Amino acid sequence: MFRAVTLAPDWVGDERLQSKLASWAIVGATLIPSPPTGLTATAGNGTVGLGWSVSSNATSYSGKRATAAEGPYATLATVTSTGYSDTPVTNGTTYHYVISAMNSAGESANSAQLSATPQGTWTPPPQGTLVVQYRAADTTPGDNGIKPHFKIQNNGGDPMMPSELAIRYWFTIDGDKPLAFDWADHALEITFNSSAGSIPAGGDSGEIQTCTHKTDWSNFHESDDYSFEPAKTSFSPWERVTLYRNGQLVWGTEPP
Ligand SMILES: [Ca+2]
Ligand SMILES: [Ca+2]
Structure with a gap:
């Protein structure tokens, strides 16, 4: 919403203006998106699948990973979808992930952290002899x-x-x-x-x-x-x- 306030010339500089009500909003500008929520991390065999909910206004998302809970994070990929598969990763290693949302105005703060430990046993091909x-x-x-x-x-x-x-x-x-x-x-x-x-x-x-x-x-x-x-x-x-x-x-x- 935007309400234009027209000032009579003789009011300019009038300190009574300071008590006038005005409301205003930034119209048409792009806001930095909120950090993604609804994160899921699914550990597989040599892979971790990440998913998150759409952040309004976001045009892309950046997935980041650390091997220590306190970081530092390295960016894995920037994607436009709300999911990413981190592969190959080492079974038995715990990885920590955060996601940020981005658009032309900038990048959100990081999401909450998620951790996953891929594991599994490799199954030989069926020929297997x-x-x-x-x-x-x-x-x-x-x-x-x-x-x-x-x-x-x-x-x-x-x-x-x-x-x-x-x-x-x-x-x-x-x-x-x-x-x-x-x-x-x-x-x-x-x-x-x-x-x-x-x-x-x-x-x-x-x-x-x-x-x-x-x-x-x-x-x-x-x-x-x-x-x-x-x-x-x-x-x-x-x-x-x-x-x-x-x-x-x-x-x-x-x-x-
Ligand atoms: Ca080498
Ligand atoms: Ca060697």
Whole structure:
């Protein structure tokens, strides 16, 4: 509402004006939206789904995440919808989220905080007869070597020819070229020739040792590598190393 007040010229400067009633409102201006409410966080396997209610006047929302309850928050994404899926996240880690609402006038304060701890167990693909076991033979992330060791376990009823198989270990090479993915820009692919024999039914390939370095021996940063898991110092199934049989993925999950 807006009521125009017209002043007679001889009232200008008249201190009696100070007691006149006037009402006014800002018309047509954009107000900063209110912080989002109605937040939900649903923890899944390697993912957290966030949802919130529409804030009036908002044109977009900013999702922010912290790994400590008191922050600091890093912005994950700006979206126009009222939901966001934070993935991939690490199972067993508690994440803290806030959402702000934005429009051309500015950004609201952060919403109330929500916390979620993704967890779950990974289910192998239904073919499932082949499993890659992995161990980090070198657990140092900042040196010049990458040394993953593997075993291919054959849970099926028939022998498996290794010449049909390829293992991929996914990593970022660090500095040599622009990164094509967040988690991996290279895959170390291990294939086997026909002299490798067969993997018996119910058996495994035996230990496959690899050691990789760059031609200039510069250091890697393995902590950002998709397939690196220094906690695995003895062999156990690891879905972040993928296995292919005749080019088809039969084990593991490729990087997002
Ligand atoms: Ca290393
Ligand atoms: Ca890396």
